[in-house]
Amino acid sequence: MNLNPDGRVTLCCQSHHQIFDERGHSLNAQTHSLKEIWNSHGMKEIRRRMAAGEQPPHCSRCFDDEALGRTSYRNRSNDLWLGNHLQGEALERMLELSTDGSTPLSPSYFDLRLGNICNLKCTACKPLYSSQIERDPAHAPWIVDAPFTRFANRFGTVGEWFDAEGLLDEMMSMADNLAMIQLAGGEPTINKTQLAFLKNLCAAGRASDIDLVVVTNLIAVQPDVYTVFAQFKSLFVIVSADGCGETYEYVRYPGKWLALVKNIARLREVQPGVQIRIDVVLQAVNAINVVELFEWADANDIPIELWVGRGLDRYNDFRILPHSIRDELTARFAQYFARKDNGAELSGRQNVERVLAEMVATDFSDGERRNRIVNFMHFVNDMDRSRHLSFKKIAPEIHDAVTAYFGSWDGGTRYAS
Numbered sequence: 001m002n003l004n005p006d007g008r009v010t011l012c013c014q015s016h017h018q019i020f021d022e023r024g025h026s027l028n029a030q031t032h033s034l035k036e037i038w039n040s041h042g043m044k045e046i047r048r049r050m051a052a053g054e055q056p057p058h059c060s061r062c063f064d065d066e067a068l069g070r071t072s073y074r075n076r077s078n079d080l081w082l083g084n085h086l087q088g089e090a091l092e093r094m095l096e097l098s099t100d101g102s103t104p105l106s107p108s109y110f111d112l113r114l115g116n117i118c119n120l121k122c123t124a125c126k127p128l129y130s131s132q133i134e135r136d137p138a139h140a141p142w143i144v145d146a147p148f149t150r151f152a153n154r155f156g157t158v159g160e161w162f163d164a165e166g167l168l169d170e171m172m173s174m175a176d177n178l179a180m181i182q183l184a185g186g187e188p189t190i191n192k193t194q195l196a197f198l199k200n201l202c203a204a205g206r207a208s209d210i211d212l213v214v215v216t217n218l219i220a221v222q223p224d225v226y227t228v229f230a231q232f233k234s235l236f237v238i239v240s241a242d243g244c245g246e247t248y249e250y251v252r253y254p255g256k257w258l259a260l261v262k263n264i265a266r267l268r269e270v271q272p273g274v275q276i277r278i279d280v281v282l283q284a285v286n287a288i289n290v291v292e293l294f295e296w297a298d299a300n301d302i303p304i305e306l307w308v309g310r311g312l313d314r315y316n317d318f319r320i321l322p323h324s325i326r327d328e329l330t331a332r333f334a335q336y337f338a339r340k341d342n343g344a345e346l347s348g349r350q351n352v353e354r355v356l357a358e359m360v361a362t363d364f365s366d367g368e369r370r371n372r373i374v375n376f377m378h379f380v381n382d383m384d385r386s387r388h389l390s391f392k393k394i395a396p397e398i399h400d401a402v403t404a405y406f407g408s409w410d411g412g413t414r415y416a417s
Helices: 034-038 041-051 057-067 073-082 085-097 165-173 192-203 223-229 246-251 257-270 287-299 323-339 346-361 366-387 396-406
Strands: 109-112 180-183 211-216 234-240 275-282 304-308
Touching (some): 034 165, 165 192, 246 287, 257 275, 275 287, 287 304, 287 396, 366 396
Parallel strands (some): 109 180, 180 211, 211 234, 275 304
16 A cells, blocks of 8 residues: 555656545545555456456556666566565465455555655755645745645544544554555655554564665654564665765755764664665766765665756756766766676666666756756755855856856746745
8 A cells, every 4th residue: 555645646756646446536645544445446457457467557657667678666676575475375366366456455565754744955855745845935935745634633633634643543443454565755764654563563563574675864853663673583774875975965855964864874783774875866866976975885884876956847857957067977876886806796886877868868958957047046046045045166166067058057046045
């Protein structure tokens, strides 16, 4: 079961196709109970199509990845669940018991993003995932594709739907078969409902049977959160960090780099068995500086993965920048991999090469770039003006390359007062 921050239901975090009930209404935890969602008309239809060997459109991104020779989320999920003896048996039993795509079994995997509560206003993020951006008059207007949508509160309580006790009760009522939970956000370490869910599972003696994955900025973690995490069968923490030092503090404002470093060390200290990975989103404002984060991660023995900043094409997409920056980033990554040990994992190099190849294959025309680069300059000016920062100071090479390409740096703003 996958819930987006505004309650919208999709098959997984990679699927963006809506799922509908029998009346044609989009399934959403704000308007439908979790049990209604789980055996809804839309979910049953998808299960029937999958059992018949069809490819539902909800899975198109994975099939596209596979057509390009990439390992898809679908491939990894099949390896994870079908390769697990107990879960494989449960899936076979479900297929045997189901005649119409319904299932008497509760979910094995919860992927929960309950609300957009967050403590940061990251340059690659959106109101859908950050309450701070939603309230920011200079940042929020730049995003037109990911609002945080609210409906009438079906729980009849005051406040946000994701804080309702009734939602927590629904989650616990469907937890009997859980083998894995992924929490994301918003920021899960400050989300009251998500933390209460974990604590309830611990109190019920269920945590030791469940693998826990947490996608977090790891900036505002209270000590008792680590205590809760420690009770689960395993812990995998994916740390979102798009730079180091001053670049980190610009891109993930108002986060502090030293606070992140300290919290990673504390996490390792209190939970020696924790698996950690750093995810970095390539965007225009961090561009060539991401290599520094790769080097820091290597020095601290932390795996790191590069991702494309999607949905930023109007104002903060890496492809907006002149080719000189792309060439510089490619050269820095080549030097970085040349410095690594011969035994360095091939997957890390392939990850970076795939991202850079996608940037080249989907590049903007020169006319598009010149139009979008004005937006980029105005976006940077809005961030600098409203946050009392200086992009020119933290990223002089990018600033100078844009200035040289465009002929000057346009000092205009759009939304900052």
